[in-house]
Amino acid sequence: MPETTEIRELTRKRGGVNHKLTNFVKHVVPIYNTFKINPSLDDEVSSELQNRLDKLEIIYNEFEGIQLEIESLSPDDVLEGHYEERDEFTDKYNKYYAITKKMLNANVGDQILNNKSRSRSCSSSTIESRILETVGQYLNNLQQRHKWKNPKQPITIGTLVLLKSEPLPPAHWLVGKVVPLHPGTDDITRVVSVKTNKDQLRNASKRHPFVQATQIFEIDDIWNR
Incomplete structure (x- = not known):
């Protein structure tokens, strides 16, 4: 069954979200390479990483919404290809999310971040x-x-x-x-x-x-x- 116009448009949007994730990875990789040699971050770098990490979670939700629409509209014979797209995106997201959290948690300012996290947890x-x-x-x-x-x-x-x-x-x-x-x-x-x-x-x-x-x-x- 040929792709519908709606699926093609959603696929185009998904490509745009993938590009956002790629840009995040390009920002994180050189910082992490330096971090492996000297495991510390200055305040400016740490703040920028945290800001980008917050936006990364929004990017993931954006991808998830588009991907679910694609999967719900696609016939069974092409679903596997869309599942592979999901797996590839999710694997890359998880990897660099974890790397970024590792650097932030090792930083001097991590105690502040943990306090905020505990405060949010206590409000649950x-x-x-x-x-x-x-x-x-x-x-x-x-x-x-x-x-x-x-x-x-x-x-x-x-x-x-x-x-x-x-x-x-x-x-x-x-x-x-x-x-x-x-x-x-x-x-x-x-x-x-x-x-x-x-x-x-x-x-x-x-x-x-x-x-x-x-x-x-x-x-x-x-x-x-």
Whole structure:
């Protein structure tokens, strides 16, 4: 099936987002090469890195929105190519996000950043804190890194899920519930919406970046308290 005009336009936009990520990488690489020799950053460089890192998270969300639209509109016979685009972008994003965080965390000003992070964490709801603490303790006991298998049961409205974020430890993953399903023109659901205490997000269900929390253990009682 030939690509529609809408898919071609979305693909063009996705290329623009990829270019933004490439520019971020070009900025980080020489700084990291110097950092490996002298593991410290001056305040100006550190501030610029933090500013770019904040924008990088916006870039990732922009990519995710475009990619989900492409995947929901594309027929099955071309989906694998789009999945490869997602994997390539995500791998590069995760790698250089982690490198940048490593440099910032090693810097003298890291204590200020950590204090702000702890302050934001303390402002989270008690419910989410209790869930994340319990789930995080379980997941952190799994010493070997592995890819999560797709759930055996189909995703349905009300399913409790953990939204995976590779740069973050499992204890910091967001918890949410599946709300609307978004079936395509062929009535196959490839995209779902997940409601968290912060926002409502859209995720691809065929290769969803989340784990069904109820498959780990029953925590519906905790969620509903």
